[in-house]
Amino acid sequence: MSVSMLSTFVKPMHREGIPFVAGFAAATLVLFWIWEPLGWLGLGLTVWCYYFFRDPKRAVPLNRGLVVSPADGLVSLIGPAVPPPELGLGPEALTRVSVFMSVFNCHVNRAPVAGRVTAVAYRPGKFLNASLDKASEDNERNALAIELDDGRKLAVVQIAGLVARRIVCWTKPGQTLRTGERFGLIRFGSRLDVYLPAGIMPQVALGQTCVAGETVIAVLGQDAPQRMASED
Template sequence: MDMMSTFVKPMHPEGRRFVAIFAAITVVLFIIWEPLGWIGVGLTVWCYYFFRDPVRQVPQREGLVISPADGIVSLIEPAVPPTELGMGPEPLTRVSVFMNVFNCHVNRAPVPGTVAAVAYRAGKFLNASLDKASVDNERNSLAITMADGRQIAVVQIAGLVARRILCFTEPNSVLRTGERFGLIRFGSRVDVYLPDGVAPLVSLGQGCIAGETVLADLTGSEPARMARAV
């Protein structure tokens, strides 16, 4: 990897018009007053960086559940999957990955399988790091059925700044692990509901990389991991 590829990443097509808008405003700011123009340059670079879509090295071993989002593990707790997915009333282990405005916001499939359901629900725009955001905020939910018949729920949740959830897949689509399935604009969260009996292999506060970080192992027997900050 050369120095250029370290800092210059591919940009998701969804970001092109936003970068163009920021760039146009920057030109106007330079005309008004040069110091304002340089502020515009910084914001334009940030906008490009927000919509970056880097290549990820996706683990290929069967049974792994991979993080669908870049960010920090903000919650690990039992919770009932969104009712609109029809996955039943029993609580499952929910792992929440919170994305701030500096994280990559392209979302990736945590497991391979067939999309059994896609359900959008309008809602509020509370801070996505809060527990009640899973219930109250705008969200888009996917149920993915794996080859063994088990299902995993993946929920895109809008945050305090986010105002648009994008989903690029639909029911009956077949996803591969790490495949891009959506994007959330400007700060948000993604929840993963693990199958019954599966323990998470991440801890609260741990950083995650979409398409690379292992959240759980469906075939393993390792207990939930504990960690300490150092």
């Protein structure tokens, strides 16, 4: 198998996944010792765990003014919503784009824009199905406010889901992020919300598949209408 073919199927794994994969692998050896069919089941789960924590390279667009998806997954919600109050962005509703990640998506989260992180706020909560609208308010979440060069702010929120039980964020207030830079992950199925600056329309449609760090979900500084799409 060529190097290019190998890289298509074998992706690097994020270090956060090492203890989990090691645990699955150890359990698999025990299961093989107990009963071989159980061992093969354990092997399949070990491969899935490795795949879950994959961290592939992405071709991040360098054009100024682009807002990229912070997560792999499907656009599940688009509409006005008030950003988390703990970020201090005010009571006015902004356009929110929600990307839902299944347990089969890559779960490494990437910064949607370049800018300075002005706030990072964690809030405990429930573990409802992350595809539900009320998950934004009720579920465990970790929210970031990012200030752009022109002073406007954008919010990105990590939301735990029905299976997810751990939000990881490596970013601190005052840190400067590049567009597409890794800032965290959520373990085992969840959602990312992006609250766009006032007046900015999303350039993705409901049901569209997004790739973290690559898919453009909005364009800043342009009076572009909201993108529409149809299934084919």
